[in-house]
Amino acid sequence: MGAKRIFSMLSKLLLILVIIGFFMPVCCSLTGPDLIKHDDTAFYGWMLVAAVVLSVASLVMIGSNNTFLPLIEGVLVIATMLIAQTRLKNNIGFGGIMDYLDTGGYMIFFASLAAMICAIAAMVLKPDRK
16 A cells, blocks of 8 residues: 555545534534524534535545545634634633643644645655556
């Protein structure tokens, strides 16, 4: 098994942590489904639902070498964090949005970031010759 294949599989397997993190407390002791129910956090909840759907779609296609879905999912999660950072009303302190995240939020963010890095590595690496 070549390095390209390993990074491709690793990027998809890291997305399992995104799915698990969605059902854990993400922010302010609210899980992903709870974020959708509140008016002020519904946008972020739906963005995380889109990230979970992309994660599941990527896992369904785990045998293929398609690394675009983990890349798109990572960009979506980072964009969601940046939008939340800019809309944060009391943006006091160095951490910003990271000060408000719970365990699930950290898991979603860092697993998406790691999956995106692995997907980029899988795209850049050349396939092994036999």
